[in-house]
Amino acid sequence: RKEVEQDPGPFNVPEGATVAFNCTYSNSASQSFFWYRQDCRKEPKLLMSVYSSGNEDGRFTAQLNRASQYISLLIRDSKLSDSATYLCVVTRNQAGTALIFGKGTTLSVSS
Amino acid sequence: SQTIHQWPATLVQPVGSPLSLECTVEGTSNPNLYWYRQAAGRGLQLLFYSVGIGQISSEVPQNLSASRPQDRQFILSSKKLLLSDSGFYLCAWSLTYNYGYTFGSGTRLTVV
Numbered sequence A: 001r002k003e004v005e006q007d008p009g010p011f012n013v014p015e016g017a018t019v020a021f022n023c024t025y026s027n028s029a030s031q032s033f034f035w036y037r038q039d040c041r042k043e044p045k046l047l048m049s050v051y052s053s054g055n056e057d058g059r060f061t062a063q064l065n066r067a068s069q070y071i072s073l074l075i076r077d078s079k080l081s082d083s084a085t086y087l088c089v090v091t092r093n094q095a096g097t098a099l100i101f102g103k104g105t106t107l108s109v110s111s
Numbered sequence B: 001s002q003t004i005h006q007w008p009a010t011l012v013q014p015v016g017s018p019l020s021l022e023c024t025v026e027g028t029s030n031p032n033l034y035w036y037r038q039a040a041g042r043g044l045q046l047l048f049y050s051v052g053i054g055q056i057s058s059e060v061p062q063n064l065s066a067s068r069p070q071d072r073q074f075i076l077s078s079k080k081l082l083l084s085d086s087g088f089y090l091c092a093w094s095l096t097y098n099y100g101y102t103f104g105s106g107t108r109l110t111v112v
Helices: none
Strands: A004-006 A011-014 A019-025 A033-038 A045-050 A055-057 A060-065 A070-075 A084-091 A099-101 A105-110 B003-007 B010-013 B019-026 B032-038 B044-052 B055-058 B064-070 B073-078 B087-094 B107-111
Touching: A004 A084, A011 A019, A019 A084, A019 A105, A033 A060, A033 A070, A045 A055, A045 A060, A070 A084, A099 B044, B003 B087, B010 B019, B019 B032, B019 B087, B019 B107, B032 B073, B044 B064, B044 B073, B055 B064, B073 B087
Parallel strands: A011 A105, B010 B107
Antiparallel strands: A004 A019, A019 A070, A033 A045, A033 A084, A055 A060, A060 A070, A084 A099, A084 A105, B003 B019, B019 B073, B032 B044, B032 B087, B044 B055, B064 B073, B087 B107
């Protein structure tokens, strides 16, 4: 089983749509969780951290289910500028010495 | 504020040639430093990480090496490049893993 698994997509949605991405991770010792955004041929940038209680940042909502080892990202009212690849990221172990990245889910928002 | 610099942005090298990529961080002390590689169509692969000067942990056996000669400097090297070394090389830093990493702008390496 891969350490972090994501549906690669692509997800093609119209502007204004709501879209959800899911991610599963294999190591129950992982302590911290994140969503990163990567634009084409650019470096990944931190979108948001993911907390057990769930957290929201504007149109973006992240959820974590430790029991199921499952992470989600919900984007409401999609904008053209949301088109990118979204990477699910977890710490490898309790020491957190390294972040493990999923391969990403590609989102394309069209007008 | 903290900034991370990585160069060059693009590099084309022949097979068998040496490689040296440099990464520096400004505005912080004793950062954790990382080298990742993203091959075409693939995810980010952790290559090396360092928690202090001279301390290097290698994640993948290969013909690459890393060094940390100064607190905020991280270097990725190879004595002889292979075609399979082509990819997007990214340096990153963090103070603690709780807040994620910040990446440099990356070096796109093509081995020909």
